[in-house]
Amino acid sequence: MSDHLVAIKDLCVRGKRVELLAAIKAAMADGIEAKTLMTDALIPAMSVIGEKYSKGEYFLPHMMLGARAMSEAMEAIKTELVKGTYERKAKAVVGTVAGDFHDIGKNIVKLMLEGGGYEVIDLGVDVSPERFVEVVKAESPRFVMLSALITLTMESMRGTIEALSSAGLRDKVLIGVGGAPVTQKFADEIGADFYSQDAYGCVEKCNQLLH
Amino acid sequence: MLIVGERVNASRKAIRAALEKFDAEAIAAEVRMQVAAGAHYIDVNGGTFPGREAEMLCWLVDRAQEVTDLPLCLDTSDPAALAAALPRVRGPRPMVNSINLERDRYARVLQLVLEHKAKVIALAQGEEVPASTTVLKVELASRLVDALVAAGVALDDIYVDPLVFPVATDSGSAQATIGAIGEIMARYPGVHTVCGLTNVSFGLPARKLVNRVFLAGAIAAGMDAAIIDPTDTQLMAVMYGAEAVFGRDEYCMNFLGAFQSGAIS
Numbered sequence: 001m002s003d004h005l006v007a008i009k010d011l012c013v014r015g016k017r018v019e020l021l022a023a024i025k026a027a028m029a030d031g032i033e034a035k036t037l038m039t040d041a042l043i044p045a046m047s048v049i050g051e052k053y054s055k056g057e058y059f060l061p062h063m064m065l066g067a068r069a070m071s072e073a074m075e076a077i078k079t080e081l082v083k084g085t086y087e088r089k090a091k092a093v094v095g096t097v098a099g100d101f102h103d104i105g106k107n108i109v110k111l112m113l114e115g116g117g118y119e120v121i122d123l124g125v126d127v128s129p130e131r132f133v134e135v136v137k138a139e140s141p142r143f144v145m146l147s148a149l150i151t152l153t154m155e156s157m158r159g160t161i162e163a164l165s166s167a168g169l170r171d172k173v174l175i176g177v178g179g180a181p182v183t184q185k186f187a188d189e190i191g192a193d194f195y196s197q198d199a200y201g202c203v204e205k206c207n208q209l210l211h
Numbered sequence: 212m213l214i215v216g217e218r219v220n221a222s223r224k225a226i227r228a229a230l231e232k233f234d235a236e237a238i239a240a241e242v243r244m245q246v247a248a249g250a251h252y253i254d255v256n257g258g259t260f261p262g263r264e265a266e267m268l269c270w271l272v273d274r275a276q277e278v279t280d281l282p283l284c285l286d287t288s289d290p291a292a293l294a295a296a297l298p299r300v301r302g303p304r305p306m307v308n309s310i311n312l313e314r315d316r317y318a319r320v321l322q323l324v325l326e327h328k329a330k331v332i333a334l335a336q337g338e339e340v341p342a343s344t345t346v347l348k349v350e351l352a353s354r355l356v357d358a359l360v361a362a363g364v365a366l367d368d369i370y371v372d373p374l375v376f377p378v379a380t381d382s383g384s385a386q387a388t389i390g391a392i393g394e395i396m397a398r399y400p401g402v403h404t405v406c407g408l409t410n411v412s413f414g415l416p417a418r419k420l421v422n423r424v425f426l427a428g429a430i431a432a433g434m435d436a437a438i439i440d441p442t443d444t445q446l447m448a449v450m451y452g453a454e455a456v457f458g459r460d461e462y463c464m465n466f467l468g469a470f471q472s473g474a475i476s
Contacts, residue, residue: 036314059413059414059415059416060377060379060380060413060414061414061415064379064380099313101338101341102341103341103382104376104377104413107380108380123338125341126338150288151221151259151260151264151289152256152258152287152288152289154261155261155262158261159457181222181258181259182221186261
């Protein structure tokens with residue numbers, strides 16, 4: 001059994017999609033549960049990819065490839081996962097704030113969170129504070145992640161946090177902020193719960209905050 | 212090839228530090244080295260301290276003008292900062308970096324461009340999704356150029372930036388930009404195209420190599436301006452080489468001049 005898991009984890013780390021799907025099929029045929037594949041092979045694989053990226057051993061295309069392999073693998077085991085007792089760690093809403101149209105960083109965070117076992121609701125770019133409020137009300141997520149890539153729209157982060165406060169939702173969510181011009185100092189100033197410099201750090205912060 | 216020197220940008224640590232201390236000499240040195248390296252415009256960007264962009268941009272404009280008569284390229288997405296900084300420009304006609312189709316900003320930036328007779332960088336920027344294909348880039352650029360011309364901006368004063376996204380996340384992204392440059396130059400004779408280079412290599416190692424190859428491809432497609440670091444001698448060498456090879460340097464005179472001055476070997 002552990003041979004299967006080691007192989008699957010390794011294939012996911014290397015982004016080998018076709019071989020990965022075949023290995024998953026073989027593992028399931030040998031009676032390994034989808035939940036086990038998820039928790040003992042795929043999620044650890046994404047951590048390895050994240051670590052390699054942080055160390056400078058892996059680059060962005062490695063992350064994209066690994067995330068794609070991961071999402072295809074999850075698609076393949078989805079029906080089995082739903083049957084079992086696998087639960088996502090928590091729900092996270094992600095979006096690029098009002099006036100800002102940059103989506104690359106936000107998309108990487110989304111991929112890494114999904115790979116880390118989170119359910120992600122992606123609101124896209126240029127998301128108004130009202131839209132965040134509406135979705136937080138409807139979906140009751142644990143996390144709200146705000147992205148901004150230009151100084152001007154960093155102010156929209158402040159506005160979004162204020163809107164969540166006015167709506168009485170501030171204490172119900174943990175708010176993370178990120179993007180090239182964003183700093184820990186700015187995160188503190190606008191009352192965010194956390195800041196991360198990169199997507200992997202964001203997943204790590206979320207994991208810490210859940211425990 | 213019109214060179215917009217990009218070094219005075221608050222996203223760089225050195226500039227950010229200079230802004231924090233209002234270190235005029237640090238800014239003067241950055242401007243001087245770009246002038247010496249052959250820049251035609253000096254880009255100034257003060258956007259790193261939220262709420263203080265107007266103040267920072269004005270300060271940068273003043274400092275740059277103390278050391279050069281070259282025209283400035285005012286780099287901000289904040290119309291208020293632009294409105295504050297434009298009246299301080301006393302040299303040749305400045306360039307505004309940038310305008311896009313976004314509702315509120317478009318009207319305010321356009322008014323300032325007309326009022327100050329500035330040249331303008333027009334971003335082919337999508338409102339809903341990033342314009343990642345040639346078709347989408349050309350469509351957005353056309354809407355913007357048509358609107359600017361209708362408002363009274365001369366084609367010769369418009370620098371279309373089709374934007375480039377990282378090849379690390381989309382392997383076709385640089386090709387989409389290069390395709391758009393060719394189509395825009397063909398569709399609007401007299402208009403200019405410009406692009407920053409650094410985004411193309413985001414997420415990759417050996418970024419400068421990727422930037423250089425992209426510059427050569429963009430020049431081949433007809434790009435006639437670039438927002439670059441003119442003190443990057445390897446990049447400048449690729450620019451001279453590409454202009455000569457792709458028929459953009461009559462009698463290879465710029466290439467030969469660069470050789471004779473020792474800029475290339």
